[in-house]
Amino acid sequence: MGIIDKLNKDFESRVRLGIMSILMVNKWVDFTEMKNLLNITDGNLASHSSALEKSEYIEVKKEFVGKKPKTSYQVTPRGRAAFKEHLSYLEKLMKS
Amino acid sequence: MNQKHQEDLAHIRSMMERSSRFISLSGLSGVFAGLSALIGGLYVYQLFKANGLEYFDGEHKLYSANLVSHLFITAVIVLICAFTFGLLFTIRKSKKYDLPIWTSATKKMLFNLAVPLLAGGIFCLALLYHEIYGLVAPATLIFYGLALINAEKYTFSDIKYLGFCELVLGFISLFYIGYGLVFWIIGFGILHILYGLIMFKKYK
Numbered sequence: 565m566g567i568i569d570k571l572n573k574d575f576e577s578r579v580r581l582g583i584m585s586i587l588m589v590n591k592w593v594d595f596t597e598m599k600n601l602l603n604i605t606d607g608n609l610a611s612h613s614s615a616l617e618k619s620e621y622i623e624v625k626k627e628f629v630g631k632k633p634k635t636s637y638q639v640t641p642r643g644r645a646a647f648k649e650h651l652s653y654l655e656k657l658m659k660s
Numbered sequence: 661m662n663q664k665h666q667e668d669l670a671h672i673r674s675m676m677e678r679s680s681r682f683i684s685l686s687g688l689s690g691v692f693a694g695l696s697a698l699i700g701g702l703y704v705y706q707l708f709k710a711n712g713l714e715y716f717d718g719e720h721k722l723y724s725a726n727l728v729s730h731l732f733i734t735a736v737i738v739l740i741c742a743f744t745f746g747l748l749f750t751i752r753k754s755k756k757y758d759l760p761i762w763t764s765a766t767k768k769m770l771f772n773l774a775v776p777l778l779a780g781g782i783f784c785l786a787l788l789y790h791e792i793y794g795l796v797a798p799a800t801l802i803f804y805g806l807a808l809i810n811a812e813k814y815t816f817s818d819i820k821y822l823g824f825c826e827l828v829l830g831f832i833s834l835f836y837i838g839y840g841l842v843f844w845i846i847g848f849g850i851l852h853i854l855y856g857l858i859m860f861k862k863y864k
Contacts, residue, residue, distance in 0.1 A: 585675035
């Protein structure tokens with residue numbers, strides 16, 4: 565199996581890559597901030613984040629601030645490990 | 661394929677950076693803040709002269725209430741100018757590069773900047789209260805330097821070099837009391853202009 569086959573399919577999309585990158589260096593990031601940082605629409609973020617949640621790479625927290633619902637994301641240990649692995653393969657590919 | 665991976669890596673790097681650091685601050689903000697301080701400082705020097713006070717004669721000076729209020733207004737105007745220019749160029753840069761301004765990184769940066777600045781502000785108010793005017797200039801430089809070093813984690817890390825320069829300048833000025841205006845002009849004027857120009861070239 566070549567290195568290319570080892571690249572995580574879950575991280576193929578730019579949006580997912582972006583979500584993971586942001587969560588690697590920040591603890592909890594809320595929906596609005598994530599959306600603004602990535603410059604994407606609500607629906608786009610919702611679908612990609614739920615895909616990452618399904619793979620157990622991120623944890624989603626829903627809470628109420630006053631009367632407004634607030635969604636925040638955090639990377640899971642599993643997600644952190646998977647992303648690090650993905651990153652090191654990308655870097656290896658660049659070197660070869 | 662290779663092209664895509666390279667772009668992926670660049671994307672990862674950029675997302676990590678823009679989400680964890682306040683990078684909208686333009687070098688031009690520094691240049692114009694420095695120019696405001698420089699002009700303000702030179703104006704104050706002229707003000708002393710106009711009031712018959714030779715700044716560099718080394719003698720103990722008594723300032724009239726009128727002069728003190730004049731100095732205070734000058735300081736406030738310099739602060740407003742520096743702040744307005746800072747904000748203006750930050751907004752311009754963030755629009756140009758499509759960077760969100762009010763992020764949690766910005767808030768963290770401002771908090772880390774504000775703690776030493778507020779401490780310094782209170783310290784200086786106490787100095788004024790006790791009429792120890794000579795230590796005000798060194799104290800402002802030292803606390804400002806500490807604030808910049810403290811904010812380093814949440815913005816361009818180069819800012820710590822400016823912080824260290826302000827700190828050292830503050831320490832030197834502790835031993836040359838009575839020349840506060842000169843150190844102020846160097847610290848808040850010239851150093852800001854130099855730093856701004858370097859940053860502007862580096863992150864253009």
